[in-house]
Amino acid sequence: MADKDLKLETKCYDAMEYGYLYGLNKKIPDEEWEKVKPYMRKWKRMDFVEGNIKVTGRPEGYRCLEEDVPKVEEILGITNTLAKRRANIEEKMSDPIKKVQFKDQVYNWLTMLFKSGTQPKQDLSRLAIHSTKIYDPADGFKNGAEDGYGELFIYTPHGMWYIINNCSPGANKALNNLESKFGGAIGYRVMYEDTVDTLIRVYTEENEYTGPQLY
Structure with missing residues (x-):
């Protein structure tokens, strides 16, 4: 019987070459592991361009490319597939009423998660220089930065x-x-997690920042 809790989740994001890399969310029996091991490369820091300077998350360990996710899921009989999870999100986002309610809920989850994180002192320009990607919900920062408004979600090698x-x-x-x-901002940092990444991508609709240079 398939393990309903078993799934592949994102472990890191490489901005230079590989994109998202996936790993299992829990340990599986050795005999099952041997079946999928050909798709689960053991990554090391040296495998990435510029070390891991442009990687957010945990790059080291056994990971598979996104193109191999369906193969691993099929071999292990995973029912909570990446495709199903994405389809569930797309279904909610395709209905205007559900979309508003869903994004409000996602925003509440995000603020709760980030506000339980840390608030180290930092410079926005430094975060931007070392970022792997920057999301700007509805272009709010692009259009409001000069007036002191807007939000950003910045992925860096040292957290989100x-x-x-x-x-x-x-x-x-x-x-x-x-x-x-622009005059200062409030910043919250958390370490990379698949759930946080998913929530950010839903809330921002993966709208990347295209406004004035941040440094």
């Missing part, structure tokens, strides 16, 4: 950041832990 621009007239800048050319 939720940035809230906080330099509008009347803003409480004492809350800012990020310096920026």
Whole structure:
């Protein structure tokens, strides 16, 4: 009988060459592992361009490419497949009413997760320089940065950041832990997790930042 909890999840994102790499979310019996091992390459830091400078997440360990995910799922009899999870999201996003409700729920989850993270002092320009990708929900930062508004989600080799621009007239800048050319921002950092990555991609609709240079 298939393990309903077993699935392949993203372990890291490589901005230079491989994109997302996937790994199993739990240990499986050795005899099952041998069946999928041909697809599960053991990655090392040296396998990535520039070491792992442009990788967010945990690149080291047994991972498979996205193109091999269906093969591994079929061999192991995984029912909670990547395709099914994506179809479930697409179904909610395709209905205008469900989409609004779903994105509101996703945003609440995201803010809860990020606010349980850390708030180290940092410079937005440094995060941008070392980023693997930057999402800008509805172009809010692109269009509002100069006026002190907008949000960003920044993927870096040292974690994922939720940035809230906080330099509008009347803003409480004492809350800012990020310096920026616009006047400062609030930033929360968490380590890479498949769930957080999925929530970010849903909420932002994978809209990448195309606004003024951040450094």
